[in-house]
Amino acid sequence: MDFKLLAAAGRLGAMRPDAALAAFVGLSAVTAAYAVQTLAAAPQITLTAAPASAPAATAPPPATTSPPAEPEPFLIFGEPLPGHAVNSPFGLRRMPWEAHGRLHEGVDIAAPGGTPVRAAASGVVTRAGVSFGYGRFVEVRHAADLVTLYAHLGKVERHLKPGVAVEGGSVLGRVGSTGTSTGPHLHFEVRRDGRPLDPAAFMGRRFATVDDLPLKTAARYSRRVRVAQVSVIPKQKQIEMAAREAGAKAAKAAKAGDPKPAAEARASEAARPRAILQFAARPPVEAPPPAMAASAESQAVDAVAELVAEAES
Incomplete structure (x- = not known):
């Protein structure tokens, strides 16, 4: 059809203007009719909007599970003097005034006088008082029959008495x-069933169960005797040291046959202070005059008789 239209258009160029115009109008009509017929025969294409897609379902955020809470520890063991180090450990020790070493049944912690001493763990006070060696002290019983002792105190809190609970x-x-x-410090002990244990094995630790307590480890100590270094020797210990030294000199001199050191030793022994007890004589009790005694006896008899009469009535 397209070739026919082109051929017809070519022939129109050779016609007269009026005839050409008529032929052009007719050709246009034919072309329009052909176009309509072609469109009618073409397959129909329908454009439809895509249905709106439903919003994608969002998965719920994963549930956050908090870690299980840790069980409360069986025993929390702190430090009696936080921030102060042990300067004399648990174990065999010989003081300058001692002839032989012995077990130091706790630890010594040096600190300025007046520093607060704190309970290492919660418990109940079993003793609080004064002794010759420990000075002022407090004893506390804790879980698992552990007992702590705080000695050489300058002051004990007034409310602390046996049976008082402490945190x-x-x-x-x-x-x-x-x-x-030998100077301001805390002597700190830990015991169980009367057996001394090394406090350093407990201080600053938490124990989940009673089986976690380092009982076997804390009971061990080296067999080597450590010589303690002190800056101050108590006066009474100075006297004991002088007497012991004089006695050793006297024994050595006696073997050599020299009597002079023995005499010095006896003089040193005589110079040792001794307590002197004096008892005042009680005045004799004088017997009351016979008349006064008889009067008192009659008054007593009358009082008893009145009481008997009241009871019978």
Whole structure:
């Protein structure tokens, strides 16, 4: 059809203007009719909008599970003097005034006088008082029959008496130098069933169960005797040291046959201070005059008779 239209258009160019115009109008009509017929025969294409897609379902965020809470520890063991180091450990020790070493049944922690001494763990006070060696002291019983002792205190809190409950970290007293002491410090002991244990094995630790307590480890100590270095020797210990030294010299001199050191030793022994007890004589009790005694006896008889009469009535 397209070739026919082109051929017809070519022939129109050779016609007269009026005839050409008529032929052009007719050709246009034919072309329009052909176009309509072609469109009618073509397949219909329908454009439809895509249905709106439903919003994608969002998965719920994963549930956050908090880690299980840790069980409460069986025993929390703190430090009696936080921030102060042990300067004399648990184990065999010989003091300058001692002839032989012996077990130091705790640890010594040096600190300025008046520093608060705190309970290492919660417990109940079993003793609080004064002794010759420990000076002012407090004893506390804890879980698993552990017992702690705080000695050489300068002051004990007034409310602390046997049976009083204390919390771990609460103040028991103040650092001092009472008893047999070489200066302000705390002597701290841990015991179980009367057996001394190394406090360093417990201090600053938490124990989940009673089986976690380092009982076997804390009971061990080296057999080597450590010589203690002190800056101050108590006066009474100085006297004992002088007497012991004089006695050793006298024994050595006696073997050599020299009597002079023996005499010095006897003089040193005589110079040792001794306690002197004096008892005042009680005045004799004088017997009351016979008349006064008889009067008192009659008054007593009358009083008894009145009581008997009241009871019978």
